[in-house]
Amino acid sequence: MKKLIADIKASMGVYESEPVYGLLAEFADPAALLHAAEETRKAGYRHFDVHSPFPIHGMDKAMGLGNSLVGFFTLGGGITGFALAYWLQWWTGAVAYPLNISGKPFFAIEPSIPVIFELTVLFSAFGAVAGMFALNGLPRPHNPLFYSRNFARATDDAFFLHIAASDKRFDLEETRRFLTDVGGRNIELLTEES
Amino acid sequence: MATLKKNHIFQRLLDPFAATSGDAPEAFRYTGDWRLWGIPLLVGAIGLAMGLSGWLTDAHQFYFSYLIGWVFCLTIALGALFFALIQHLTRARWSIVVRRMAEALLWTFPLLAVLGIPVLFGLHDLYHWTHADAVAADPILAGKTPYLNVPFFLARLAIYFLAWSLVAYHLYRNSLLEDATGDPGIAARQRKVSALGLAVGAVTIAFASYDLLMSLDPHWFSTIFGVYVFSGAFMSIHALLALCAMTLQATGHLRGIVTTEHYQDLGKLTFGFVVFWAYIAFSQYMLIWYGNIPEETLWYRHRLTHGWEVHSAVLLAGHFVVPFLLLLSRAAKRSRLFLACICVWLLAMQWFDIHWLAAPVLHYEAAAIHFLDIANGLGLFGIVLAAFMYRLGRHSLVPFRAPGLDESLHFENV
Numbered sequence: 365m366k367k368l369i370a371d372i373k374a375s376m377g378v379y380e381s382e383p384v385y386g387l388l389a390e391f392a393d394p395a396a397l398l399h400a401a402e403e404t405r406k407a408g409y410r411h412f413d414v415h416s417p418f419p420i421h422g423m424d425k426a427m428g429l430g431n432s433l434v435g436f437f438t439l440g441g442g443i444t445g446f447a448l449a450y451w452l453q454w455w456t457g458a459v460a461y462p463l464n465i466s467g468k469p470f471f472a473i474e475p476s477i478p479v480i481f482e483l484t485v486l487f488s489a490f491g492a493v494a495g496m497f498a499l500n501g502l503p504r505p506h507n508p509l510f511y512s513r514n515f516a517r518a519t520d521d522a523f524f525l526h527i528a529a530s531d532k533r534f535d536l537e538e539t540r541r542f543l544t545d546v547g548g549r550n551i552e553l554l555t556e557e558s
Numbered sequence: 559m560a561t562l563k564k565n566h567i568f569q570r571l572l573d574p575f576a577a578t579s580g581d582a583p584e585a586f587r588y589t590g591d592w593r594l595w596g597i598p599l600l601v602g603a604i605g606l607a608m609g610l611s612g613w614l615t616d617a618h619q620f621y622f623s624y625l626i627g628w629v630f631c632l633t634i635a636l637g638a639l640f641f642a643l644i645q646h647l648t649r650a651r652w653s654i655v656v657r658r659m660a661e662a663l664l665w666t667f668p669l670l671a672v673l674g675i676p677v678l679f680g681l682h683d684l685y686h687w688t689h690a691d692a693v694a695a696d697p698i699l700a701g702k703t704p705y706l707n708v709p710f711f712l713a714r715l716a717i718y719f720l721a722w723s724l725v726a727y728h729l730y731r732n733s734l735l736e737d738a739t740g741d742p743g744i745a746a747r748q749r750k751v752s753a754l755g756l757a758v759g760a761v762t763i764a765f766a767s768y769d770l771l772m773s774l775d776p777h778w779f780s781t782i783f784g785v786y787v788f789s790g791a792f793m794s795i796h797a798l799l800a801l802c803a804m805t806l807q808a809t810g811h812l813r814g815i816v817t818t819e820h821y822q823d824l825g826k827l828t829f830g831f832v833v834f835w836a837y838i839a840f841s842q843y844m845l846i847w848y849g850n851i852p853e854e855t856l857w858y859r860h861r862l863t864h865g866w867e868v869h870s871a872v873l874l875a876g877h878f879v880v881p882f883l884l885l886l887s888r889a890a891k892r893s894r895l896f897l898a899c900i901c902v903w904l905l906a907m908q909w910f911d912i913h914w915l916a917a918p919v920l921h922y923e924a925a926a927i928h929f930l931d932i933a934n935g936l937g938l939f940g941i942v943l944a945a946f947m948y949r950l951g952r953h954s955l956v957p958f959r960a961p962g963l964d965e966s967l968h969f970e971n972v
Contacts, residue, residue, distance in 0.1 A: 431888065439886075474847045477840060549579075 376501030389548025441491020602940020621680030637795030812947030865925030
């Protein structure tokens with residue numbers, strides 16, 4: 365059970381390991397980061413992530429990320445909205461408050477479609493946003509990466525790759541050597557004390 | 559400086575310009591044989607021969623069947639016109655590798671004008687408002703005579719075709735000129751033509767659909783009708799472009815040039831306009847349902863009784879619900895076989911939609927798809943397709959000097 369929870373969290377990018385959190389390496393430019401991500405994936409690492417100030421074309425592929433699952437959340441939200449709107453209008457119109465308005469049926473599908481449509485779209489959007497948050501492990505007020513003072517530059521002008529200690533292949537010496545080999549600089553060991 | 563040579567005067571109906579594919583890079587050159595246009599031509603000729611024979615046996619039915627097939631082809635050509643206009647106006651890069659197909663389809667308008675001649679002979683059979691005695695006895699129709707009269711009707715048709723052909727000619731010529739000269743100023747010129755063309759196109763497609771389809775039932779009116787016809791036309795062109803690219807690729811052209819990424823985008827736009835069509839169709843229906851005024855509801859009553867309710871249900875399911883669900887996923891749009899099947903189905907549905915608009919006027923008391931409907935539809939579509947394929951093969955399959963072609967070739971959906 366514990367392992368399952370850890371796996372799910374890892375799939376959201378939340379890697380848990382204490383006291384050593386992992387290694388953080390800086391790269392010179394987006395191309396170097398892309399290359400490093402590809403090499404990291406090829407070397408068999410799974411618990412790693414990259415950070416850059418802007419999206420990098422082709423990074424999904426380099427990191428070996430599949431298609432986002434957010435569409436299924438959207439679909440679920442859409443179906444919920446559809447059913448809710450249908451039920452709401454039927455229940456209010458035909459069951460709870462049946463009012464005769466200019467001889468129209470208490471409930472008919474024709475005038476109900478606009479509300480069904482709107483709620484389908486609204487709940488799809490809710491599903492998409494909620495799914496995006498969930499799949500990214502957000503909100504996440506604290507991330508061990510913040511222990512690194514250097515890391516603040518990830519939103520400015522620096523490109524980082526981080527390999528988590530929870531990865532099966534993680535080995536302090538070997539991983540550090542690997543990161544140096546693929547061009548990483550300023551390699552930092554992230555621990556709770558640092 | 560290279561220029562564009564005019565075609566022989568007798569061939570200008572098919573293509574106003576002499577073949578230029580010799581100057582194109584090899585990868586963009588058409589290398590297929592006559593079969594790609596010969597087979598549609600054969601189907602078209604046989605279909606049209608059978609269709610025209612209907613004129614001898616049942617002229618009334620023939621004119622309706624012919625009109626349905628002809629308007630179907632017209633919506634395809636108009637779809638291509640709007641596709642080209644919008645790609646230029648938005649400076650779209652992704653679509654450059656498929657743009658030439660739409661451009662080749664543009665020169666269908668003069669051919670359609672010629673193929674429209676039988677409709678002119680059938681005005682009396684098709685349009686109730688051409689009957690002087692009926693108009694005299696009907697104050698509503700009498701009130702509409704300033705608009706619905708034969709000379710003005712013919713003049714309007716002439717204006718539509720002139721306008722469409724003119725815009726089409728400029729878009730087509732400029733694009734081929736770009737191939738020949740590589741003049742970097744052409745892209746800006748295309749945008750100018752497109753800005754004007756879009757305004758002209760929007761007005762003319764609306765009025766053409768009022769004239770050709772809505773006036774079949776001259777008592778009925780719906781201001782959204784033009785948008786309805788546009789939505790179906792614009793959906794169809796994306797389906798047709800995907801199919802056309804697949805056909806060319808199956809015969810060994812454009813390998814690695816049109817990619818899954820482009821098909822996914824064409825699929826997305828097809829999907830989008832499947833939804834748009836439903837949105838417009840429903841907007842029209844709901845207002846009439848809610849208003850519940852006899853002069854408006856009668857039109858739907860004719861389409862919801864005597865077997866036409868089955869056609870209406872098939873239209874709702876086949877033109878919206880099923881393709882909506884099938885095209886929803888990314889995988890569906892990226893699978894060629896799957897997308898091809900849906901595109902063929904949607905083109906059939908576009909024809910079915912036009913049939914649903916026009917045929918109940920002829921016999922609302924007995925729903926049917928007549929043999930002549932199919933013969934004329936296939937016949938005219940075959941001829942249009944053959945001329946299109948023939949024209950396409952005479953020039954580079956891709957506007958190879960268009961700015962941004964490189965981006966189109968390496969286009970990727972993020």
